[in-house]
Amino acid sequence: MTFKKKRASSTAGIPTSSLADIVFMLLLFFMVTTTLREVDVLVKFKLPEAKAIEKIENKRLVSYVWVGTDGRIQVNDSLTKLEEIQKIMYAKRTALPNIIISLRIDKGSDMGIVTDIQQELRKASCLRINYSAMIKI
Amino acid sequence: MVHIKKKKRPDPEIPTSSMADISFLLLLFFLVSTVIDVDTGIGMTLPEFIPADQQTTVPISKERLAALLINENGDVLLNNEVIAIPQISKTLKPRIESKIELPANKKLVVSVKTDRKTNYNLYIQALDQVKLAYFEVREEYAQRRYGKRTIDFNEKSEEIKDIREKIPITISIAEPEKIKS
Numbered sequence A: 001m002t003f004k005k006k007r008a009s010s011t012a013g014i015p016t017s018s019l020a021d022i023v024f025m026l027l028l029f030f031m032v033t034t035t036l037r038e039v040d041v042l043v044k045f046k047l048p049e050a051k052a053i054e055k056i057e058n059k060r061l062v063s064y065v066w067v068g069t070d071g072r073i074q075v076n077d078s079l080t081k082l083e084e085i086q087k088i089m090y091a092k093r094t095a096l097p098n099i100i101i102s103l104r105i106d107k108g109s110d111m112g113i114v115t116d117i118q119q120e121l122r123k124a125s126c127l128r129i130n131y132s133a134m135i136k137i
Numbered sequence B: 001m002v003h004i005k006k007k008k009r010p011d012p013e014i015p016t017s018s019m020a021d022i023s024f025l026l027l028l029f030f031l032v033s034t035v036i037d038v039d040t041g042i043g044m045t046l047p048e049f050i051p052a053d054q055q056t057t058v059p060i061s062k063e064r065l066a067a068l069l070i071n072e073n074g075d076v077l078l079n080n081e082v083i084a085i086p087q088i089s090k091t092l093k094p095r096i097e098s099k100i101e102l103p104a105n106k107k108l109v110v111s112v113k114t115d116r117k118t119n120y121n122l123y124i125q126a127l128d129q130v131k132l133a134y135f136e137v138r139e140e141y142a143q144r145r146y147g148k149r150t151i152d153f154n155e156k157s158e159e160i161k162d163i164r165e166k167i168p169i170t171i172s173i174a175e176p177e178k179i180k181s
Helices: A019-033 A082-095 A111-123 B019-033 B085-097 B120-146 B158-166
Strands: A062-067 A073-075 A078-080 A100-105 A128-132 B040-045 B065-070 B076-078 B081-083 B109-114 B171-173
Touching: A019 B019, A062 A082, A062 A111, A073 A082, A078 A082, A082 A111, A100 A111, A100 B040, A111 B120, B040 B120, B065 B085, B065 B120, B076 B085, B081 B085, B085 B120, B109 B120, B120 B158, B120 B171
Parallel strands: A062 A100, A100 A128, B065 B109, B109 B171
Antiparallel strands: A062 A073, A073 A078, A128 B040, B065 B076, B076 B081
């Protein structure tokens, strides 16, 4: 008489079918939480609204200048003095000849500061500008 | 002895095959609904910088000039007449339209001038109106001439070149007056 060894009827195994779903969930989590590389904006500003606006297709060409409610100016990652804009922008333009300067200026600002920035940009020969504005519905 | 056979219960299972589909749906939903924020704004080209001693003045006939003045109180003058900002585009449109067939040196020039104390938002609103007038004229011209909307043209097509040549957007940003108490 031979004895049959008792074996568990079910086979042991890790269920792998849900692995893909876990990965998907992770992917989704990162998709939702990721923001595309953005500069820390140090000034507070509210953009004006306009109807006849254009989109800038080529984001690579865009460089920003922020002007906050308190009149502080930010270029790149740091606050800048008005006189320094020319130097920074000239360097940028030599690296990228058809650069577009997007002016993100608070809607409560005076035209004085806008003109001063524009004069600096003209001196740096950065002539393509864009007054950033929201779409008015 | 009678052996009573126990009925074997099937293993409890959660159907996992549709899980992948659900996550696919989620993925698609987020893919479709995500907006990578696009920069929008009013595009302009600044004039070249010329030092004050080398500047020359070119006379422009009254016929082709639309002078827009915005003072610090928010009053707007168009060719020396008080105007409300939302009226600007309506007033400019016929003037732009009348010059479609004229040569390039006879087209309308819009000059926008502000004070140093003028509110930036007002300036943008006024500029927006000017742009709107130009865009509407371009749109109507495209409809009349080609029966298409301007966005349907290829960026490099002859038609769009023609439209831009016939209706060029010439906006001059005058420097604000320096001396202002």
